Amino acid sequence: MHLLQKTLEAIKPIDRAVMAAAQREIDYCLKPPGSLGKLEDIARQIAGITGKVHNSIGKKAIVVMMADNGVYSEGVAMYPQDITRIGADFVTSGRMGVNFLANYAKADIIAVDIGIQVDVDLPKVLNRKIRYGTANFLKEPAMTREEAIRAVEVGIEVTNAAIDQGYDLIGTGEIGIGNTTASSAVLYAFTGAPIDRVVGRGAGLTDEAFARKKAVVQEAVRLHRPDPDDALDVLSKVGSLDIAGMAGTYLACAARRVPVLTDGLISNVAALVAMRLKPETVEYMIPSHISFEPGAKLLKEITGLEPMIDMDMRLGEGTGCALVFSIVEAALRMIEEMGTFAVIGKTRDEIGDHIMAYRGKFPR
CATH class of the missing domain: 3.40.50.10210 (Nicotinate-nucleotide-dimethylbenzimidazole phosphoribosyltransferase (CobT), large domain)
Structure with a gap:
């Protein structure tokens, strides 16, 4: 019972702040907002799980x-x-x-x-x-x-x-x-x-x-x-x-x-x-x-x-x-390998503001 109790006590909510940071990177990828659907959800979730925006699978x-x-x-x-x-x-x-x-x-x-x-x-x-x-x-x-x-x-x-x-x-x-x-x-x-x-x-x-x-x-x-x-x-x-x-x-x-x-x-x-x-x-x-x-x-x-x-x-x-x-694994490659709006001279903040306005009008 000691191991079970110790394990239960170690479980905390996933990191919402890191998820938000991951979403910022996802939104900066050159694509319409939300267009990769569940792949975006997975990448964001795994960021919250690991506490890192950039993730890859080893084994x-x-x-x-x-x-x-x-x-x-x-x-x-x-x-x-x-x-x-x-x-x-x-x-x-x-x-x-x-x-x-x-x-x-x-x-x-x-x-x-x-x-x-x-x-x-x-x-x-x-x-x-x-x-x-x-x-x-x-x-x-x-x-x-x-x-x-x-x-x-x-x-x-x-x-x-x-x-x-x-x-x-x-x-x-x-x-x-x-x-x-x-x-x-x-x-x-x-x-x-x-x-x-x-x-x-x-x-x-x-x-x-x-x-x-x-x-x-x-x-x-x-x-x-x-x-x-x-x-x-x-x-x-x-x-x-x-x-x-x-x-x-x-x-x-x-x-x-x-x-x-x-x-x-x-x-x-x-x-x-x-x-x-x-x-x-x-x-x-x-x-x-x-x-x-x-x-x-x-x-x-x-x-x-x-x-x-x-x-x-x-x-x-x-x-x-x-x-x-x-x-x-494909979901995690999105942040690492996709091109971004930097190609047309847009910053993350500019794209973020645009997408926030878009989602306000067309929530997913």
Whole structure:
């Protein structure tokens, strides 16, 4: 708990003064004001995160948390639970979906066993196992509160180590059969929203299994009554170890002032957990894509994170992060490489005054 508390205390709002200075540089670029849309937003946000107007990315990584879920025994997943262990092998040998996208983005994968149901003896997998999968939360709490805290702290520790190694842009990902049920339960516990807005088919459930999944989520939340104002209570009762670990990644990035990308449904549920632990954490997050899962749209409304791309994806693993890394890097090149209004003899102040007047008449 000490590491979690220390991390929460270190998280401060991003620097608005530096953001304003970055906006001044963006506006001085030779283009109509606001014409590069979200690229401008990203450049300004990262300036506020790092405290620097001029930024570049040195090393990128996707932290992939891997864990099993006891609720799998309720028939809520299409694939056998062994897939999680196999996924650990594949993601470290370059054969998972995220790998070809990460390779394209020149990003590394940091694979973490935070709760796979069996021992995993693979040299490229970090063994940070809290327990051998969660309990079946339809019968008992998924884990203890202490285990939830430890799982969050694993995410903090792994991410801090990555930042210490020079990674300055982080993405979040997960592998775990049954984790869409856990993420749906967490989202339902936080919101109490209509179940059809929360629960999707995940990895392609039959109609019967889909109905079962919705019933399991509702019954588990009714049984355990997690406190929506206590993120750790929600995590421990109906959550998963990979969600907890990703929440820790978000918190660590915010505490260390490093931008972090959210991925799909499960990653964004973890983002919501981090925000409930420390609201300012959201300022350090850059959303990548909108998942095909219905809960993703609800999360967008709750968190205010507006995804950049809509590709009908629902794989997880950090695939959306890998796609959007290049967009983030492109945004940062704007200030560094674009020509400016100096070419026509205009100063920053002259352009700034003109744009202020323009925005007063035509607010974005």
